[in-house]
Amino acid sequence: MMKKSILSPILATLLFGFGVSLVQSSQAAEQTIRVGIMSGEDEDVWRVVAANAAKHGLAVKVTTFSDYTQPNEALSGRDLDANSFQHKPYLDAQVKARGYHIVPVGYTYVQPIGLYSVKVKSVADLPNGATIGVPNDPSNEGRSLLLLQAQGLITLSPNVGLLPTARDIAQNPKNIKIKELDAGIVGRAIGDLDAAVVNTDWAIKAGIKIPQQRIAQEQVPGNPYRNFIAVNEKDANAPWVHALVESYQQPNVAAEILSVYHGATLPAWDGAPH
Numbered sequence: 001m002m003k004k005s006i007l008s009p010i011l012a013t014l015l016f017g018f019g020v021s022l023v024q025s026s027q028a029a030e031q032t033i034r035v036g037i038m039s040g041e042d043e044d045v046w047r048v049v050a051a052n053a054a055k056h057g058l059a060v061k062v063t064t065f066s067d068y069t070q071p072n073e074a075l076s077g078r079d080l081d082a083n084s085f086q087h088k089p090y091l092d093a094q095v096k097a098r099g100y101h102i103v104p105v106g107y108t109y110v111q112p113i114g115l116y117s118v119k120v121k122s123v124a125d126l127p128n129g130a131t132i133g134v135p136n137d138p139s140n141e142g143r144s145l146l147l148l149q150a151q152g153l154i155t156l157s158p159n160v161g162l163l164p165t166a167r168d169i170a171q172n173p174k175n176i177k178i179k180e181l182d183a184g185i186v187g188r189a190i191g192d193l194d195a196a197v198v199n200t201d202w203a204i205k206a207g208i209k210i211p212q213q214r215i216a217q218e219q220v221p222g223n224p225y226r227n228f229i230a231v232n233e234k235d236a237n238a239p240w241v242h243a244l245v246e247s248y249q250q251p252n253v254a255a256e257i258l259s260v261y262h263g264a265t266l267p268a269w270d271g272a273p274h
Contacts, residue, residue, distance in 0.1 A: 032059045035063070037085055041260040042085070053247035056243040057243075058240060068086070069094075071086070072091070075232060076098075082105075083230050086230065087228070089162045090137070090140070108267075108268060110220065111261075113198070114200065114216065115132075115196070116197075116203060116208050117215050123216050131177040132179065132194060133190070134196070135186055136181055148176070155169070157169075166178045186202070187202045201265075210264045229244060254267040258273075
């Protein structure tokens with residue numbers, strides 16, 4: 001009995017020390033990854049991603065932004081390890097303007113940009129001299145003008161690529177007036193415009209009714225505007241990058257995207273359910 005009473009505290013101490021060692025080992029193995037996203041519905045999506053990533057030993061710490069220009073600046077400055085908010089034409093324009101060494105590593109979703117109106121029910125109903133609001137950043141303005149061209153409202157000069165501006169309008173039979181506004185404002189100004197081209201996330205934030213007030217939308221097949229996770233070029237082949245992308249490209253994340261965006265945003269990786 002005496003031996004048992006002496007050994008019990010020693011055994012308990014050993015077991016406690018072993019348990020602490022296991023916890024410390026587990027904590028040491030967990031890697032924190034700082035990811036920048038836009039505030040709003042994406043926060044719900046990334047909660048699911050974070051839960052998936054935890055199974056890979058990644059602790060995802062999300063930072064939210066309300067301005068499209070900030071996440072790449074933060075990533076380039078090493079305040080983030082990755083971001084998830086942009087498509088390739090936008091990144092290309094940012095790289096050209098700011099010299100970033102940022103690369104895409106895995107597709108997330110696509111948000112077909114839409115033309116919305118509270119004054120008319122169809123593109124054909126737009127009056128001569130109609131004022132149409134468009135986002136004023138290079139990639140989204142170009143995307144907007146390409147949508148207006150696809151609807152027969154304007155014709156752009158040949159070979160303008162994905163980044164045309166209002167100066168590239170070659171034909172304008174209805175004398176459409178293009179009003180350039182910040183991406184976060186154009187949707188909220190829809191009542192003062194005949195129509196507005198608005199990104200899906202900003203349309204939701206502005207309270208625009210999707211799809212009731214949408215009078216035109218980009219085609220999804222072959223869409224060059226699929227969003228992705230991006231990292232600094234030197235990190236592109238890091239093991240945590242593969243784990244993060246794999247954590248995103250899962251059926252439960254696809255289901256959350258379709259749910260929180262009410263079907264207006266579609267999973268964009270190969271094999272993703274729509």
